[in-house]
Amino acid sequence: DAGVIQSPRHEVTEMGQEVTLRCKPISGHDYLFWYRQTMMRGLELLIYFNNNVPIDDSGMPEDRFSAKMPNASFSTLKIQPSEPRDSAVYFCASSLDSPYNEQFFGPGTRLTVL
Amino acid sequence: KQEVTQIPAALSVPEGENLVLNCSFTDSAIYNLQWFRQDPGKGLTSLLLIQSSQREQTSGRLNASLDKSSGRSTLYIAASQPGDSATYLCAVRRVINTGANSKLTFGKGITLSVRP
Numbered sequence: 001d002a003g004v005i006q007s008p009r010h011e012v013t014e015m016g017q018e019v020t021l022r023c024k025p026i027s028g029h030d031y032l033f034w035y036r037q038t039m040m041r042g043l044e045l046l047i048y049f050n051n052n053v054p055i056d057d058s059g060m061p062e063d064r065f066s067a068k069m070p071n072a073s074f075s076t077l078k079i080q081p082s083e084p085r086d087s088a089v090y091f092c093a094s095s096l097d098s099p100y101n102e103q104f105f106g107p108g109t110r111l112t113v114l
Numbered sequence: 115k116q117e118v119t120q121i122p123a124a125l126s127v128p129e130g131e132n133l134v135l136n137c138s139f140t141d142s143a144i145y146n147l148q149w150f151r152q153d154p155g156k157g158l159t160s161l162l163l164i165q166s167s168q169r170e171q172t173s174g175r176l177n178a179s180l181d182k183s184s185g186r187s188t189l190y191i192a193a194s195q196p197g198d199s200a201t202y203l204c205a206v207r208r209v210i211n212t213g214a215n216s217k218l219t220f221g222k223g224i225t226l227s228v229r230p
Binding site: 105107 | 148150155156157158159160163203205217218220221222223
């Protein structure tokens with residue numbers, strides 16, 4: 001298996017632009033997680049899905065952030081409009097059967113908002 | 115609110131040294147604890163997962179221990195090698211009640227440098 005796949009790996013955009021991050025979880029995994037990593041706050045869970053349904057989005061910072069999972073093999077995290085403080089590394093992770101199981105992380109998308 | 119602390123933030127040791135990385139958490143009602151490794155510019159790789167009922171887990175040169183009552187975990191690395199240089203993060207998952215989330219709370223990590 002190729003592991004969790006994220007695209008793009010790097011994104012540079014200007015303030016106010018829409019940004020879409022993509023994730024393909026490991027095949028057969030039922031849970032998908034979106035995290036954000038910054039120097040100040042470390043790793044934070046933004047939202048997670050079970051069988052394509054959002055379970056907990058309490059970590060989503062504000063309405064500018066939205067996430068979807070239209071099918072079992074694809075998820076997006078969208079920021080509209082983007083702001084410089086959104087600059088961070090965004091990770092996607094997936095796990096099998098249970099959110100308590102080991103989570104497998106993708107390589108991350110480094111987002112820079114100018 | 116669960117808080118996870120890893121001190122020091124950075125550590126430099128000579129090759130061959132045995133070392134211990136510390137992790138502390140404020141709420142002992144955890145479901146499990148996981149240690150991760152993160153290489154620069156890369157994602158996280160899971161190293162060890164300890165369930166709350168366990169005291170330790172071992173994988174190769176790595177040994178992780180858990181003391182729930184004192185809110186501590188340690189990651190022991192034997193005979194360190196330059197290839198062990200990375201950032202090591204611990205994360206705890208709280209006890210789950212029906213309808214609650216299963217959020218992993220991460221420490222900020224310890225950046226380890228093993229000098230040849």
